[in-house]
Amino acid sequence: MSQSDPAPARAALRAGARAQDRPATALRRSRLRALRRANWAGWLLVAPALLVYIVFVLQPLVITVQYSLYRWDGIGASQWVGLKNYVTVLTDQNFIQILTNAFQLILFFCVISVGLGLVVASLIRRVVTGRIGTAARTVLFLPQVIPLVAAGIAWSWVLALSGVVNQILGAIGLGGITRAWLGDFGTALPAVGLIGVWVLLGLCTVLLLTGMGKIDPALYESARIDGAGAVQEFWAITVPSLRNEIAVCITVTAIAALASFDIVYISTGGGPGLATMVPGLEIYQLAFVGQQVGLASALAVVLVILVLVVVLPIQRMTGGEPL
Amino acid sequence: MQRREVVTGSVVLVVLMLVTLLPFISLFTTALHPSGSVPLGIDWPANPQWGNFARAFQVADMPVLLFSSTLIVVGVVPVSVTISTMAGFAIGHLRIPGARVLFLLFLLGLTLPLEGIITPLYYLVRSFGLINSRLAIILPLIGLYMPFSVYWMRAHFVNMPSELSEAARVDGASTWDLFWRIHVPLARPAIASLTILLSVWTWNQFLLALVLVQDPTQRTMAGALGAFQGHYATDIPLLSAGALLILLPSLLVFLVFQRQFVAALLQGSVKG
Numbered sequence: 001m002s003q004s005d006p007a008p009a010r011a012a013l014r015a016g017a018r019a020q021d022r023p024a025t026a027l028r029r030s031r032l033r034a035l036r037r038a039n040w041a042g043w044l045l046v047a048p049a050l051l052v053y054i055v056f057v058l059q060p061l062v063i064t065v066q067y068s069l070y071r072w073d074g075i076g077a078s079q080w081v082g083l084k085n086y087v088t089v090l091t092d093q094n095f096i097q098i099l100t101n102a103f104q105l106i107l108f109f110c111v112i113s114v115g116l117g118l119v120v121a122s123l124i125r126r127v128v129t130g131r132i133g134t135a136a137r138t139v140l141f142l143p144q145v146i147p148l149v150a151a152g153i154a155w156s157w158v159l160a161l162s163g164v165v166n167q168i169l170g171a172i173g174l175g176g177i178t179r180a181w182l183g184d185f186g187t188a189l190p191a192v193g194l195i196g197v198w199v200l201l202g203l204c205t206v207l208l209l210t211g212m213g214k215i216d217p218a219l220y221e222s223a224r225i226d227g228a229g230a231v232q233e234f235w236a237i238t239v240p241s242l243r244n245e246i247a248v249c250i251t252v253t254a255i256a257a258l259a260s261f262d263i264v265y266i267s268t269g270g271g272p273g274l275a276t277m278v279p280g281l282e283i284y285q286l287a288f289v290g291q292q293v294g295l296a297s298a299l300a301v302v303l304v305i306l307v308l309v310v311v312l313p314i315q316r317m318t319g320g321e322p323l
Numbered sequence: 324m325q326r327r328e329v330v331t332g333s334v335v336l337v338v339l340m341l342v343t344l345l346p347f348i349s350l351f352t353t354a355l356h357p358s359g360s361v362p363l364g365i366d367w368p369a370n371p372q373w374g375n376f377a378r379a380f381q382v383a384d385m386p387v388l389l390f391s392s393t394l395i396v397v398g399v400v401p402v403s404v405t406i407s408t409m410a411g412f413a414i415g416h417l418r419i420p421g422a423r424v425l426f427l428l429f430l431l432g433l434t435l436p437l438e439g440i441i442t443p444l445y446y447l448v449r450s451f452g453l454i455n456s457r458l459a460i461i462l463p464l465i466g467l468y469m470p471f472s473v474y475w476m477r478a479h480f481v482n483m484p485s486e487l488s489e490a491a492r493v494d495g496a497s498t499w500d501l502f503w504r505i506h507v508p509l510a511r512p513a514i515a516s517l518t519i520l521l522s523v524w525t526w527n528q529f530l531l532a533l534v535l536v537q538d539p540t541q542r543t544m545a546g547a548l549g550a551f552q553g554h555y556a557t558d559i560p561l562l563s564a565g566a567l568l569i570l571l572p573s574l575l576v577f578l579v580f581q582r583q584f585v586a587a588l589l590q591g592s593v594k595g
Contacts, residue, residue, distance in 0.1 A: 050410065147569070149545045155346055162361055167364040230332075262529045
């Protein structure tokens, strides 16, 4: 890398050699040398970070791709199978359901969190500006702080047969629809999705609130003069002005959905059947319980690519720096 | 502002707050029921069993867990912050040769889900002979934090005016002086936010602990809670008490550092 001195610098060096007696050039030359030294010292500064990153992230990533081409139980000899693991991941009924589950979770994590977040943020900013608004900001953020594992435990209890949700339903005369929400094939996945909303809503709200802080208040004033209510304001001013923040929210929530693990592991373990099985948990099961390291790795590679496929277009939408 | 809007809005927010707090309230009332019973979701017991908390404290080995988690945070965060600050400075401010390529290389890891590399990570850590030790969590976490941390620190340093460094250079400052004496003090806010973020993420890290460390007393808080749930899944009051105890430290830290915390997370999401 050090070989590629930029052309102007080389020209300056040559000019300096021609006119040794001019002090300005000498100074420039010593500066240039200092700059060079800085460059090398700079590499030393990057080295530790680069090293741990290569050893513990890039290397495993390459090995994942390598594993994915083999059939291996994690102990004995491995056997080259080419792309067979990928064919399984992309055609097998079970895997297709697992990937579909992940995309359904995106619907919950993204659409509901961001949509509701927009409503809550504009309420706090524009309508309920007093104490209730401030309190809501803090309270809604709480789930973001605690370990997801704790959230999983709490929600498994809330949604259990004798949990609060059924208790409330019974109290308002809807005792007929009570069930073990996380154990029912029809409701388990939406229930996990709503736990995700519970975790992410506060983050989205607060993110969108900061964005709203940057909107010119004059816009709202003129809208009010034109007789717009809170709802018109929301669609005409708030939403369009928050393009960037919305994109960030979608990115964060989409990754959280595709790569979800903790909540699902604790609350449903992927069940009933495969109703809430997600790629992250399936990778764990295959690699560390089912001893199918190759298959787990193929799914891991597919997951990594899926995240990129979903996230990169959103980045383009904002037109800003990549992520 | 129209009154009707304010009332409707307030009602919406209060309902959402109640829903958010519901799991916490349910955990709390449940934790006060006699151990081993199956109470209703929210039901204040006739005879609150405050002793459940003491028992969960004992059964979950809380002091050991707190110590273990703290040790892991102390092992991960200062090192991560230091080396990523150095790298961010070199890439963002010194513009070393190849800075762009380096930056893109780190960027590559920004969206990478941990599940994508967890399998080889297990075999790698095992080959180092570190499995079942805290280092098995510490070292990979430092690596995993690099994309975000370097990205974060670079974003700070890229905005520092180069005149500052040139003036220092003329005064004969070495690159290290420049970094350590001039730029690190100026980067304090960025470093502080990064420290908060990484601490919380480490404390709550679950998957690495689950895969790489069998012994709960060597794990992070979240990892230990996972094991606790495995053991006491049928004793709901005790499990609730344990879950509350284990999430209490995170909650306290949040309530104390609320302002810095939210600010850090926000910048984190916007930038990263």
